[in-house]
Amino acid sequence: MNITENAKNIIDNCRFCWMCRHVCPIGNATGLERNTARARAFGASMVVRGATDLAEIADNLYECSLCGACTNNCVTGFDPKVFIQQFKTELAPEGLMPDYIRVLLEKYVQSGNIYGEKIPEMLEEIYCDGSNVFFLAGMDAMIKAPECVKNALTLLSQGDIIPAFSGNQDTGAALNFLIGKAEETRAAALAFASYVNRYKTVIVYDPVDLAFLRHECREWGIEITPELISFNEYLLTLLKNENLTVQKGNCEYTLQDHFAYARDLDDTVSARELISAVGVSRDMLLCGKEANLAGHLIMAEYMPEVIWSVAANRWENARNMECKTLVTESPTEYVCLKATCPEGYRVLSVEEMLLENI
Ligand code: SF4
Ligand code: SF4
Known part of the structure; x- marks a missing residue:
């Protein structure tokens, strides 16, 4: 397995002190010990030491939201995101990916999003170009919260710039959640970069997309040339400039x-x-x-x-x-x-x- 020394060190840093146990939203919802940061570290440690198979912890990897609440509460800086993402990337080549993840990936291949749904017509009708500012709503919003996208664009249209908006909304962030830094994720991020690099500024609606573009893409050497600004920050600028x-x-x-x-x-x-x-x-x-x-x-x-x-x-x-x-x-x-x-x-x-x- 290609697990980095950094990831191994993070796993080993867990002292099993239980301090993070109460903050895991998934563990709090299920009441199961296996859904806590502490248990995830234990499982990962067993795999790294060869005491258990990767297949045994596959489900548990996908039960982590990568929300980082445990990291925020851990004195050792334990960050499950680092090793969980690496383990996920290892699952597919070894044929160990859970079926429910395979289904989402098949939907992605067929439809361009993991939900297997079409972009609603109400959004296609408001595609526009002609600005050097692009509005990135992200695929979650496009498919599952189109009314939010429409409202966001209505609000932005009150300003002095009407941002460009199109169906190119997939940054690769969803694939990153599902399979980590796999070739498919990099390909999606590169395709997005080659589309969006024609713009000067990108207003990013979904903070998960913004974090992915700012952190993972940068770390992977994918060049995103426009200024990336969060939706909140852009709205504040509009207010401050009285637009x-x-x-x-x-x-x-x-x-x-x-x-x-x-x-x-x-x-x-x-x-x-x-x-x-x-x-x-x-x-x-x-x-x-x-x-x-x-x-x-x-x-x-x-x-x-x-x-x-x-x-x-x-x-x-x-x-x-x-x-x-x-x-x-x-x-x-x-x-x-x-x-x-x-x-x-x-x-x-x-x-x-x-x-x-x-
Ligand atoms: S992740 Fe950190 S807070 Fe949680 S059990 Fe391990 S050392 Fe303690
Ligand atoms: S990152 Fe994962 S383990 Fe940590 S609190 Fe969030 S869901 Fe729980």
Whole structure:
């Protein structure tokens, strides 16, 4: 197996101290010890030492959302993402990939996305070009949250630039989740780079895409030449330059920090500034760098009940603090929270929140 020394060191760094055990959103949803960071390290360690087969931990690799909550709480800097992604890349050549992952990959080959669905016509109808700024919605939003994409573009059209928008929305981030740094993932990322490098700026809607483009693609030597700016940051710029005008009221909004914004991109501020522009920011528990996962669309394809429990647990955090309106900064969490929203509560995307205050 091609497991790097860095990955082996990370696995060995786990002291099995249990400190991270309470923060794993998947472990909290299933109540199973195998779904904790500690157990994942133990399984990986057994494989590296030859005490068990890679096949034995294959399912457990795909039960990790890569949210990094454990890393954020670990004194040793244990980061499961590093070894889990390497193990995933090893699974396919050895014929050990779980069938439910194989199905998603087949759908990707057939349709261009892992959901096997067509891009909705309502989005194809609003494709446009003629700007050196491109709006990257990402495939999760295009397929599973097209209303978010439409709202985001409506909001952006209030500014002085109407961004270009097309069906070229696959960065390779979904393949990266499924098979890590495999040839297919690199090919998707390279194809995206060759398309998007004609633009000067790319506004990135989904923080998972932004983290993938900024971190993995850079690490793999894939050149992305446009400036990459997060959707939140771009909206803040529009507000600061008075290209977008909103009304400030007294409505309380609670940000559902997404782990990619909070931890991978180190941004826990921009969405709160957007909230402060239109209302009052009110935090719940496990926010900011401690961000607790509220859903995962890819994982919902093969372990839906667990993912709906993850979202329901997040609503429990909101209810405990009487936070009535959650504001999401990721399409995947928007969909999962919306599907599990309790009566008397509501979930808004960042763009919906701003649009209701124009
Ligand atoms: S990952 Fe870190 S916090 Fe969790 S058991 Fe291992 S050493 Fe402890
Ligand atoms: S990255 Fe997230 S899902 Fe994976 S073990 Fe750590 S806390 Fe659990």
